[in-house]
Amino acid sequence: xxxxxFTVNGMTCGxxxxxxxxxxxxxxxxxxxxxxxxxxxxxVNSEGPLDRAKIAAAVxxxxxxxxxxx
Amino acid sequence: xxxxxFTVNGMTCGxxxxxxxxxxxxxxxxxxxxxxxxxxxxxVNSEGPLDRAKIAAAVxxxxxxxxxxx
Numbered sequence: 001x002x003x004x005x006f007t008v009n010g011m012t013c014g015x016x017x018x019x020x021x022x023x024x025x026x027x028x029x030x031x032x033x034x035x036x037x038x039x040x041x042x043x044v045n046s047e048g049p050l051d052r053a054k055i056a057a058a059v060x061x062x063x064x065x066x067x068x069x070x
Numbered sequence: 071x072x073x074x075x076f077t078v079n080g081m082t083c084g085x086x087x088x089x090x091x092x093x094x095x096x097x098x099x100x101x102x103x104x105x106x107x108x109x110x111x112x113x114v115n116s117e118g119p120l121d122r123a124k125i126a127a128a129v130x131x132x133x134x135x136x137x138x139x140x
Contacts, residue, residue, distance in 0.1 A: 013085065013086055015088075016083055018085075
């Protein structure tokens with residue numbers, strides 16, 4: 001079990017949060033997804049190590065952008 | 071054929087617009103719904119005169135608030 005956190009830009013409301021959660025939940029190995037709208041924090045639980053590119057692709061599919069690693 | 075305009079508060083993104091359009095489109099007699107996100111302008115075409123309270127109720131059902139007549 002692994003937990004990864006990312007930052008998502010551009011979410012403005014609960015609908016945005018739902019869209020991101022839906023898309024990220026479909027990534028293989030993901031077991032749980034939480035999103036904090038105020039901070040853009042995306043927390044992903046997964047069975048094993050996550051491929052950051054796949055999460056970024058899911059976020060983009062939802063219509064948002066993952067912040068660069070800082 | 072009648073056209074009515076209202077102002078909706080609280081919409082922040084395209085998902086919000088979709089929610090409002092969906093709910094208002096379900097009001098009896100409504101034939102077309104347009105929403106402008108930037109201004110909150112809700113334009114409703116209907117077969118006959120519209121009951122403002124029914125449109126307000128649909129907007130609330132979507133999770134938003136209709137502005138008072140000014």
